[in-house]
Amino acid sequence: MTYEVTVEPTGDVIEVEEGQTILDAALRQGVWLPFACGHGTCGTCKVQVVEGDADLGNASPFALMDVERDEGKVLACCAIPESDLVIEADIDVDPDFEGYSVEDFTARVITIVDLSPTIKGITLKLDHPITFQAGQYINLEIPGVQGSRAFSIANSPSDPSIVELHVRLVPGGAATTWLHETLKEGDELSLSGPYGQFFVRKSDVKDVIFIAGGSGLSSPQSMILDLLEQGDTRQIYLFQGARNVAELYNRELLTELADKHSHFHYIPALNAPTAEDQWQGFTGYVHEAAIDHFDGKFAGHKAYLCGPPPMIDSAISALMQGRVFEADIHMEKFLTAA
Ligand code: FES
Numbered sequence: 299m300t301y302e303v304t305v306e307p308t309g310d311v312i313e314v315e316e317g318q319t320i321l322d323a324a325l326r327q328g329v330w331l332p333f334a335c336g337h338g339t340c341g342t343c344k345v346q347v348v349e350g351d352a353d354l355g356n357a358s359p360f361a362l363m364d365v366e367r368d369e370g371k372v373l374a375c376c377a378i379p380e381s382d383l384v385i386e387a388d389i390d391v392d393p394d395f396e397g398y399s400v401e402d403f404t405a406r407v408i409t410i411v412d413l414s415p416t417i418k419g420i421t422l423k424l425d426h427p428i429t430f431q432a433g434q435y436i437n438l439e440i441p442g443v444q445g446s447r448a449f450s451i452a453n454s455p456s457d458p459s460i461v462e463l464h465v466r467l468v469p470g471g472a473a474t475t476w477l478h479e480t481l482k483e484g485d486e487l488s489l490s491g492p493y494g495q496f497f498v499r500k501s502d503v504k505d506v507i508f509i510a511g512g513s514g515l516s517s518p519q520s521m522i523l524d525l526l527e528q529g530d531t532r533q534i535y536l537f538q539g540a541r542n543v544a545e546l547y548n549r550e551l552l553t554e555l556a557d558k559h560s561h562f563h564y565i566p567a568l569n570a571p572t573a574e575d576q577w578q579g580f581t582g583y584v585h586e587a588a589i590d591h592f593d594g595k596f597a598g599h600k601a602y603l604c605g606p607p608p609m610i611d612s613a614i615s616a617l618m619q620g621r622v623f624e625a626d627i628h629m630e631k632f633l634t635a636a
Contacts (some may be wrong), residue, residue, distance in 0.1 A: 299315075299316045300314060300315055301350075301379040301381060302314075303320055303323070303379055303383045305387055307386070308389060310329045312327045314379050318378065319374065319375055319376060320378075320383075321336070324374070325399070325493070326400045328398065328399040331387050331389065332387070332390075333374065335375070336437075337356070337375060338357045338375060338376040339360070339361050341360075341362065341373065343373050343374040344362065345387040345388075346370060346385060346387075347371070347372055347385055348370075348384040348386055349382075349383060350380075350381040351380040351383075352378060352380055353377065353379075354367065354377055355376030357373040361373060372385075374387070394498075398429045398430055400491060400492065400493065401426075401490065403425055403436075403489050403490065405486065405489055406422065406486055407421070407482065407485045408422065408460075408483065410481065410482070410483055413547035414544055414545045417465065417466045417512075417545075418465050418467075419465075419547075420463045420481070421453075421460060421462045421463075422460065422461045422462075422463070422487065422489075423459060424460070424461060427458035427459055428461065428491060430451060430455050431455065432451075432520040432523070433494065433497040433498065433602070433630075434450070434492040434496065435448050435492065436449060436492060437489060438473075439487065439488040440472070440476050441476070442472075443476060446490070449465065450494075450496075450514075450520070450630065451491075451516070452520055454520055454524045461489070463516065464513040464516040465477050466513035468636040472636070473636060496517055496604070496628060497521070498521050498524070498602070499628070500530070502600060502626075504599055504600045505532050505533035506525075506533075506535070506599065506600050506601070506602065507535045507602070507617075508537065508603075509584055509585060509602075509605070509609070510536065510537070510538050510539065510584070510605055511539040511540070512539075512540075512609075514603075514604035514606070515604070517630055518536060518604055521602065522555070523555075526555065531561060532561065533561050534561060534562045535588075536562070536564050536565065537584050537591070538565070538566045538567070539567050539568075539569065539583060539584025539587070539609060540566070540567075540568055540569075541568065542568055542572050542575055543571065565580065565587055566579055567579065567580040567583065567586070568581055569582060569583050583609070583612060584605075585609065585613040586616075588613070588616060588617075594620050595620050595621065596616075596620035596622045597620070597622065599622055600627075601622055601628070602628050602629070603627065603629040603630075604630045614627060614629075
């Protein structure tokens with residue numbers, strides 16, 4: 299049994315299988331609807347049902363209030379149609395969004411490497427190619443762990459048979475502990491993707507600033523590799539923050555890229571270097587490195603931020619004080635995988 303859901307104002311029609319959510323069906327059919335958490339807690343995917351009935355699923359009472367339920371609103375990530383539907387969504391699709399359909403994949407682990415004491419690089423070979431925009435993410439199923447976990451793709455889209463992930467061990471986190479301690483090369487995993495609205499707005503030719511902290515280097519790495527491979531000539535700045543040299547991973551790769559491409563500038567920053575580090579680079583937080591480099595004046599740039607929430611907040615305030623418009627600041631919004 300399938301139901302037809304018409305999405306207004308675009309008029310897109312999607313087929314929704316029995317038991318499938320509206321959001322899942324839409325993403326798999328290349329129809330973009332706004333969403334963030336994917337499991338009923340943030341309210342980003344709220345849509346108005348204009349015609350027909352839907353089961354509300356696990357919508358949290360905070361994300362979908364009683365009065366909104368009475369008005370016929372549903373959360374697309376939880377709502378399951380019980381008839382054909384017409385829904386109205388607040389769709390503001392970025393012109394640079396390529397809207398590749400979400401698919402399921404089986405993947406074999408080809409390498410697991412220690413990138414830092416807390417971050418592993420896991421490279422997966424997919425059973426069929428994935429088409430994605432650099433900066434997007436996948437949802438990974440972890441055996442014995444309920445729900446999937448989101449991880450950004452760190453490689454460039456130019457090799458669609460491979461997905462490289464940077465997985466930071468979150469103390470007490472069941473999924474990342476399993477990935478760090480149990481997963482072995484040769485194992486098989488299931489994943490779906492691509493997801494996300496974090497990608498370089500290529501039609502806007504402003505120079506770009508990437509600010510990355512922790513395992514948040516993954517999506518900027520993919521975006522930078524893609525820009526360089528495509529021969530993009532804008533100035534590209536990457537500020538990478540870490541505590542100390544051991545945590546500053548992929549430094550060699552990034553330094554080599556900067557040596558090879560005069561328009562790519564790599565600026566690492568350490569906020570707690572050890573004596574053995576003999577650190578000669580910038581000492582301080584990563585947003586401070588950006589302020590230092592640009593003398594606090596960022597006008598005319600686009601910025602892409604990926605990292606822990608305090609880093610993102612500090613970077614946003616530095617950029618806005620330095621006259622970057624809010625519309626020119628993009629960040630990855632998914633919750634840190636635990
Ligand atoms: Fe967060 Fe649906 S409630 S995406």
